[in-house]
Amino acid sequence: MQFGEKIRELREGQGLLQRQLAASLEIDTPMFSKIERGERKAKREQVQQLALLLHANLPDLLRIWLVDQIIDLVKNESQASEALKTALTELKKDGHKNAQI
Numbered sequence: 001m002q003f004g005e006k007i008r009e010l011r012e013g014q015g016l017l018q019r020q021l022a023a024s025l026e027i028d029t030p031m032f033s034k035i036e037r038g039e040r041k042a043k044r045e046q047v048q049q050l051a052l053l054l055h056a057n058l059p060d061l062l063r064i065w066l067v068d069q070i071i072d073l074v075k076n077e078s079q080a081s082e083a084l085k086t087a088l089t090e091l092k093k094d095g096h097k098n099a100q101i
Contacts, residue, residue, distance in 0.1 A: 003035075003047075005038075006061065007036055007042075007054070008036045011036075011054065018032050018033055024049065044062075048062075
């Protein structure tokens with residue numbers, strides 16, 4: 001699930017309006033709408049704020065956000081799959097316990 005879809009799902013599930021969350025993030029409603037539609041990227045700080053505002057699990061929300069970041073970076077690369085495998089191997093070497101293939 002993409003980050004924007006998750007945010008929309010959480011927001012609607014709690015009966016909140018885009019303008020309410022936008023105001024809390026100190027951005028305008030059209031900008032927030034673009035984040036939900038995946039047309040703009042949320043900043044990491046905004047993800048943290050959204051987790052608090054939406055009573056969401058921060059590690060889960062950060063994971064979804066990070067997946068979107070990674071996909072956007074490698075989606076047009078022919079070697080994306082191999083590069084991701086290599087990156088995961090390197091993460092394991094650096095002691096990231098949760099790194100799995």
